[in-house]
Amino acid sequence: MQWETVIGLEVHLQLATRSKIFSGSPTTFGAEPNTQASAVDLAMPGMLPVLNEQAVRYAVMFGLGIGASIGMRSVFDRKNYFYPDLPKGYQISQFAEPVVGAGKFEIQLEDGGSRQIGITRAHLEEDAGKSLHEDFHGMSGIDLNRAGTPLLEIVSEPDIRNAAEAVAYLKALHSLVIYLGISDGNMAEGSMRCDINISLRPMGSKELGTRAEIKNVNSFRFVERAIRHEFERQAEILESGGRVVQETRLYDADRDETRPMRSKEVANDYRYFPEPDLLPVVIDEAYVEEVRRGLPELPMDKRKRFVEQYQLSAYDASVLSDSPALAAYYETVVRHCSDAKIAANWVQVELMGQLNKHELGINDSPVSAQQLGELIVRILDHSISGKIAKQVFEAMWQGEGNADDIIEARGLKQVSDSGALESMVDEVIASNAAQVEQYLAADEAKRKKLLGFFVGQIMKLSKGQANPQMVNQLLAKKLT
Amino acid sequence: MAIEQDEIEKIAELARIRIADEQIGDVTRRITEILGMVDQLQAAETDGVEPMANPLDATQRLRVDEVTESDQRDAFQAIAPAVEQGLYLVPKVID
Numbered sequence: 048m049q050w051e052t053v054i055g056l057e058v059h060l061q062l063a064t065r066s067k068i069f070s071g072s073p074t075t076f077g078a079e080p081n082t083q084a085s086a087v088d089l090a091m092p093g094m095l096p097v098l099n100e101q102a103v104r105y106a107v108m109f110g111l112g113i114g115a116s117i118g119m120r121s122v123f124d125r126k127n128y129f130y131p132d133l134p135k136g137y138q139i140s141q142f143a144e145p146v147v148g149a150g151k152f153e154i155q156l157e158d159g160g161s162r163q164i165g166i167t168r169a170h171l172e173e174d175a176g177k178s179l180h181e182d183f184h185g186m187s188g189i190d191l192n193r194a195g196t197p198l199l200e201i202v203s204e205p206d207i208r209n210a211a212e213a214v215a216y217l218k219a220l221h222s223l224v225i226y227l228g229i230s231d232g233n234m235a236e237g238s239m240r241c242d243i244n245i246s247l248r249p250m251g252s253k254e255l256g257t258r259a260e261i262k263n264v265n266s267f268r269f270v271e272r273a274i275r276h277e278f279e280r281q282a283e284i285l286e287s288g289g290r291v292v293q294e295t296r297l298y299d300a301d302r303d304e305t306r307p308m309r310s311k312e313v314a315n316d317y318r319y320f321p322e323p324d325l326l327p328v329v330i331d332e333a334y335v336e337e338v339r340r341g342l343p344e345l346p347m348d349k350r351k352r353f354v355e356q357y358q359l360s361a362y363d364a365s366v367l368s369d370s371p372a373l374a375a376y377y378e379t380v381v382r383h384c385s386d387a388k389i390a391a392n393w394v395q396v397e398l399m400g401q402l403n404k405h406e407l408g409i410n411d412s413p414v415s416a417q418q419l420g421e422l423i424v425r426i427l428d429h430s431i432s433g434k435i436a437k438q439v440f441e442a443m444w445q446g447e448g449n450a451d452d453i454i455e456a457r458g459l460k461q462v463s464d465s466g467a468l469e470s471m472v473d474e475v476i477a478s479n480a481a482q483v484e485q486y487l488a489a490d491e492a493k494r495k496k497l498l499g500f501f502v503g504q505i506m507k508l509s510k511g512q513a514n515p516q517m518v519n520q521l522l523a524k525k526l527t
Numbered sequence: 528m529a530i531e532q533d534e535i536e537k538i539a540e541l542a543r544i545r546i547a548d549e550q551i552g553d554v555t556r557r558i559t560e561i562l563g564m565v566d567q568l569q570a571a572e573t574d575g576v577e578p579m580a581n582p583l584d585a586t587q588r589l590r591v592d593e594v595t596e597s598d599q600r601d602a603f604q605a606i607a608p609a610v611e612q613g614l615y616l617v618p619k620v621i622d
Contacts, residue, residue, distance in 0.1 A: 064592050065592050065593065065594055066592055066593060066594045066595070066596075070596060071590075071593065071594055071595030071596040072594070072596045073594045073596070079600075079613055080612065080613035080614050081600050081603070081604070081613050081614065081615065082598040082600050082613070083598070084600070084603070085596040085599070086599075086603075089603060097588075097590045098587055098588075098589050098590060099589070099590050099592050100589035100590060100591060100592060101591075101592035102592075103589060122580040127541070127542075128541075129541075129543050130620065131615075131617040131620055143578075144580075178620060179614065180619070180620070183611055183614070183616050184616075185619055186609065186616040186617060186618060186619055187616070187617050187618070187619050187620050188611065188612070188614030188615070188616055189614055189615040189616070189617055190613075190614055191615070316537075316541055318541065321580045321581065323581065325581075325587055326580075326581050326583060326585050326586050326587040326588075327580045327581060327586055327587060328586065328587045328589075329586040329587070
């Protein structure tokens, strides 16, 4: 049978506030255990939460970024469960009245198409601490530095149909939050974590099948693998006449499999009730307007502008607008060389190729946008060929200076002096008499191919520095 | 509304409250009485009444995003039953 996969994602996003959501403790990653856990985070008796305004602002920014309705009045609730890295015995979260309501989100697919994915809601909550189960004499170690870090939980509609779409959704979400500056989006440090709800149904069916929830998936690659694995597992059960059990599973990246969580780890009755220590949060239109005015150009808008303003393909536009830093780099290159298409090629092929090879981010590029722009200018004014430009770029990458300095120092300037070129052309013609004869005897179509041989010889002779247009003209004139 | 003994046992488990076998009948009876009061409340006409999240007629004041806490780990860990390498030690949660 043909199965359709139905996927909904819950993304937990750590917000980039300086202090925690309900206390004045710092949120710096990687501090010594428990040095960032205050009396509030430790749930000492009598401690009360005080809500961080910046967390609310970031949530509203996200809501506006996906065109969602904003909860002008939102309410915090207690989600009750016992686990030692949650000292209060409950997590402060939002249930019935979240800060962000329904919205929509456009994702770009690899085939160049796009799809709308619905967002059900996004709500604020606090993160838990970390449990370390290595052997501490048969006990567990608890680090509460992360406890109380603000999270925005973003819940999608079950609109996603396969692993590639799930990854595209997460990448688009990642790009959006980086643009908004509301999270560092660092997946390796757990700033963006994902729970996957997945079920199968016969292709064409409208009813939803029984779903499994896969917890704790923290990279794009693992999301893809977890979904593929879970699809196969559920398809096998259904095809052998069995039934999928609704349960929570863990993805084990080492074994590349999902397995059920032990029942002890699952508290499926959270007994939500309104958090009596916090009053309803009320924001007004003026606040929302102020946040709206402060929003940067969003990835979707930038992508559209790149297509219109620079005549880029949808694909190029989406690659170059992936992060604000990359987009700014590209636009600076364009400003310096005034050729958007060549700039797009150089940034995507040469620059990003080198950056990826050396695992560098755009901000760490040893070649600045202005430097790259100046190099492209030298291609455009025929000072150097594209091939020589790659050598110059290599040298710029090694820190040998600006394009003009390197071209000068290495004597790479294209030979456009017709006298010098003419003598090279004569030399090549003289030493390849057989090919000349062949050329003269050939028809028009074959001549084009044979001409390439002569151009190649002249390039070799000039160490790649001959102006190819002029060489072509001279050859055409001489080979008659 | 009546509550069954097995529901009491489940709630006790979730709340990590141990109820001895000889107590459970009494607890069930008393909670059933409380639920009687809840039934009475539920009989009230609430159409058009907005659910109340908090009895105080006020809204939440927000804090400026500033770090105001300093590291007091030594003081907190001095009263903890067991610590090691800066971690609080607790009975193992996963077998």
